Amino acid sequence: EEGEAAVSGLNGVNWKRFSYEDLDAPIIPSKAVCVGLNYRSHIEEMGEKLPEEPTLFLKPRTAVIGPNDSILLPPQSKRVDYEGELAVVIKDRTYWVSEEEAHKHVLGYTIANDVTARDLQSKDGQWTRAKSFDTFLPLGPWIETDVDPMNLRLRTLVNGQVRQEGNTADLIFDVFYLVSFVSKIMTLEAGDIILTGTPSGVGPLSAGDEVVVEIEGIGRLVNGVKPMEIVGNDR
Amino acid sequence: EEGEAAVSGLNGVNWKRFSYEDLDAPIIPSKAVCVGLNYRSHIEEMGEKLPEEPTLFLKPRTAVIGPNDSILLPPQSKRVDYEGELAVVIKDRTYWVSEEEAHKHVLGYTIANDVTARDLQSKDGQWTRAKSFDTFLPLGPWIETDVDPMNLRLRTLVNGQVRQEGNTADLIFDVFYLVSFVSKIMTLEAGDIILTGTPSGVGPLSAGDEVVVEIEGIGRLVNGVKPMEIVGNDR
Numbered sequence: 295e296e297g298e299a300a301v302s303g304l305n306g307v308n309w310k311r312f313s314y315e316d317l318d319a320p321i322i323p324s325k326a327v328c329v330g331l332n333y334r335s336h337i338e339e340m341g342e343k344l345p346e347e348p349t350l351f352l353k354p355r356t357a358v359i360g361p362n363d364s365i366l367l368p369p370q371s372k373r374v375d376y377e378g379e380l381a382v383v384i385k386d387r388t389y390w391v392s393e394e395e396a397h398k399h400v401l402g403y404t405i406a407n408d409v410t411a412r413d414l415q416s417k418d419g420q421w422t423r424a425k426s427f428d429t430f431l432p433l434g435p436w437i438e439t440d441v442d443p444m445n446l447r448l449r450t451l452v453n454g455q456v457r458q459e460g461n462t463a464d465l466i467f468d469v470f471y472l473v474s475f476v477s478k479i480m481t482l483e484a485g486d487i488i489l490t491g492t493p494s495g496v497g498p499l500s501a502g503d504e505v506v507v508e509i510e511g512i513g514r515l516v517n518g519v520k521p522m523e524i525v526g527n528d529r
Numbered sequence: 530e531e532g533e534a535a536v537s538g539l540n541g542v543n544w545k546r547f548s549y550e551d552l553d554a555p556i557i558p559s560k561a562v563c564v565g566l567n568y569r570s571h572i573e574e575m576g577e578k579l580p581e582e583p584t585l586f587l588k589p590r591t592a593v594i595g596p597n598d599s600i601l602l603p604p605q606s607k608r609v610d611y612e613g614e615l616a617v618v619i620k621d622r623t624y625w626v627s628e629e630e631a632h633k634h635v636l637g638y639t640i641a642n643d644v645t646a647r648d649l650q651s652k653d654g655q656w657t658r659a660k661s662f663d664t665f666l667p668l669g670p671w672i673e674t675d676v677d678p679m680n681l682r683l684r685t686l687v688n689g690q691v692r693q694e695g696n697t698a699d700l701i702f703d704v705f706y707l708v709s710f711v712s713k714i715m716t717l718e719a720g721d722i723i724l725t726g727t728p729s730g731v732g733p734l735s736a737g738d739e740v741v742v743e744i745e746g747i748g749r750l751v752n753g754v755k756p757m758e759i760v761g762n763d764r
Binding site: 330354477479526 | 559560562565582584585586587588589590591592603605623624625626630633634653654655656657658661662663712713714715716717718759760761762
């Protein structure tokens with residue numbers, strides 16, 4: 295895929311020809327705030343009750359990878375799942391904003407894959423370890439600034455087969471509710487992202503898979519899957 | 530309190546005269562990785578079982594305040610607790626390091642207060658909201674580079690009364706185990722911190738309190754407590 299596009303950034307907009315393979319993650323956020331269990335269908339498949347308030351967790355910025363980068367399967371887990379999600383990108387420092395005013399603090403939207411070691415999520419109770427491995431936050435392919443987030447179809451495909459289908463109209467807590475809710479807990483900074491949750495159909499990834507998250511009006515986030523090779527400070 | 534001290538930083542060491550009131554947080558980490566339930570005594574008071582592995586969670590960098598800054602009590606919670614903790618400061622980019630080699634990647638140690646909205650922690654199941662409010666991560670007063678972390682007395686005092694007493698010798702997972710464990714999940718970056726857990730004696734803070742966390746060989750982290758005044762983007 296290639297084309298000519300406005301590559302949006304916090305420091306302005308540049309027009310350039312690009313190929314999909316050239317793209318990095320459009321933002322490395324200072325924080326990635328995530329919402330669990332926000333589509334009715336996913337709550338049912340996880341056997342949970344409808345929540346009164348959003349359930350939050352954080353992913354570290356070191357988990358971010360870009361389009362076409364590979365998700366790496368860590369040796370600690372035997373079950374790593376995709377979770378396709380709409381991500382909100384924050385425009386400016388935002389604290390204690392109302393739902394009605396929240397749109398003024400949104401730069402745009404991108405696509406995220408909230409990759410999750412499902413076995414560790416069950417084992418730990420707290421979700422942080424399961425969701426924080428390096429490469430577990432594919433982001434991109436760009437930030438779309440001109441899209442209505444309230445009614446967007448989302449699909450996740452593995453090796454070309456559709457595994458998740460949802461629509462942001464089915465979010466229990468919508469984008470502007472979430473921006474407001476999170477802003478009343480922690481100051482949001484320019485470039486921070488909020489992941490809005492995943493619809494039903496989550497499932498495992500294997501080495502060699504290609505996972506694609508598509509969101510109407512934004513684009514496609516494509517990532518391969520490989521085993522993690524340990525090349526740490528101990529190598 | 531005042532004195533002459535080496536004010537350590539990642540870009541070198543400067544000697545200057547200072548008063549305690551001048552100090553800011555010694556580091557704003559790219560991430561703060563925290564460990565729950567790591568002192569036997571605190572696990573017993575929370576009614577939990579001894580863990581096989583550390584339980585991790587993250588606090589956002591926007592929660593950091595310095596010595597003498599005030600902890601702000603948010604309107605969403607009726608019960609905000611102190612948790613005095615030893616914090617490890619990472620020296621350089623560290624990935625998949627062994628317990629034996631971990632000390633090479635530690636810059637030093639500082640004091641942290643893992644402030645927690647206990648009522649929201651119980652309500653949410655996930656701990657992130659309860660621990661992520663602005664001002665909920667007092668850090669300081671400085672980074673001590675020459676201290677053995679394996680046998681340090683820790684005390685927390687509220688209005689001069691001792692509420693927590695512990696010793697890092699009682700950690701289930703010690704400092705170097707934790708650096709290794711976390712580094713095998715997420716790449717640690719220079720200035721990242723790992724909070725090592727809190728001993729028994731956690732309890733509530735009220736407006737007007739002064740909370741002090743003391744760690745032998747490091748110093749004292751002093752913070753006042755005030756109600757949060759809402760001065761957000763909606764003001």
